[in-house]
Amino acid sequence: MKDQIFSRRLWSSISQYLILIIAAIIILYPIWSAFNIAMMSDTEMGSYPPLQFPTAIRFENIQRALSQAPLGRYLFNSVVQSTLVMVGQLITACLAAYAFAFIEFKWRNFFFLVFLSTMMIPWEATIIPNYLFIKTLGWTDTFQGLAIPFMATGFGTFLLRQFFLKIPHELKDAATMDGCGSFRFLMTIVLPLARPALGTLAVYSFLQTYNQYLWPLLITNNSSMRTVQIGITLLQDEERLMINIVMAGVIFILIPTLTLFVVSNRQLIRGLTAGAVKG
Amino acid sequence: MDQTALTSELSLSSKFGKKGRQKRAVKTFFQAILYLSPALILFITFVFIPLIRSFEISAYITDPIGRLAKFVGLMNYERLFQTTTFMNSFSRTLMFVLYTVPTTILISLGLALLGDLQLKGISVFRMIFSISIAISGATASLMFLYIYHPTVGVNYLLNLVGIHNLTWLVSHKTALLSVALTTVWLQIGLNTVILLAARQTIPEELFESAMIDGANSWNKFLHITLPMLSSTFFFLMVVDMLAAFQTFTPIHVMTKGGPLDSTNLLVYSIYREFYFNGKYGFAASQAIMLFFIMLLLTILQFVFVERKVHYE
Structure with missing residues (x-):
């Protein structure tokens, strides 16, 4: 009897694992296939039936991709852009969230609504004037053009404000009585307490910016200022280039984000679910 | 306002009197604005003024580099409904929404339920199911571009199981579906993460008392999980619809709007009209249409959430 229950449990968990593994294989298939192609030699590319597993781990395709296009430079540009946006968003959102959470002022709700309303305005609805504006400023092909338009965030302000409100x-009041100014209070007490929320916003905004496509496509023309997402698709446009080299490039630029995804999974998921789930 | 803040406020106001209180209110107001100003200046410069400018440009014909040339009133909007390009991209976009949104939510629900199983190592599977949140539209599109490739792609494997020679991106009949599949894959990560988080906020007691009443897993799913997740489904529906309406990257990487304009979705059409054809006014009028569609969706969600809060 006991054995029977045990074996039934065993079979049920084995079948559950089986379903989980099949689902995982399907989800991972696109990444697997990219990796598989990236590992193929040029002759293997032509073989039929197509290989489903790499015959060797080849790094030379990545090297060839790097020699075809300055992927390292693109990567650098993306990291600089994403870091600038991240730092900018952290600063502007911290300051604004502090005012919304700790200062009682006239029209506070009105200003808060103004901040929230920016989340409802699709970026595409403003892209033409923004593009023209950046062009008039002469900011095409510059880091300020890539980063400054994104340095304020309604979502981030909202996220931090919610966190700040939990601080008693x-x-x-105690700090004020001790003669601590409000900016010092923000810097020395609020920010250290809010570290988890800051981490969440940091990871979220970095990833969002790193994965941007349309804006860098519009305002960068010079190869030395291209971001990695644009750069990688340019590889594909080169007719003479083999697919295995393009896929090697894809694998190369996936490494940073996948690492970030694994290392800071908790913060990232907290950021993504912040707006969706209450409690 | 809590008690201490209130008392300190009172003591301060009695100390300084009415005039002092007013002066203090003005001072706090400017102090607050000082904190808000960095974000506020950026929003005004890159969101609010451009939005107004979009309306303005949409009422003009421009020269090829975007300078306003001639005021035409609503003519650009009239042209939207007269020319086939906009109507085509609008209807293709609606189809794209229909293809992607229900599929994404259904698959993600399945994955979230799987990720909710109480098994050893389940967190690894959760991570795998949500992996697409780390992957950009550009890289995903490139990966799918070669999955659809006739010789190295997935067709060989599909042939083995009896699905023959899918045309994927080559035919105008299947191209939109193929792009939709890429988008679904990209959106699954976010949807699964949110559903998993929402599932964990359902109190366990509900399931326990249902179990005492003899409910099986299917009953529990149907009568507890689904209803308790209803507001999350609605949230995801809006988020996915907004994402579908804003789709650009896979189009630009995989199809450039073709074949036969079958994947010329709204944002791609906007991009093409102003960036290549130099028709800024016409493109702006499409952008304004997009703005109103998205606004409507957000308001819908807001109304629904309000109602839900009301019922609770």
């Missing part, structure tokens, strides 16, 4: 108001 008594702390502020």
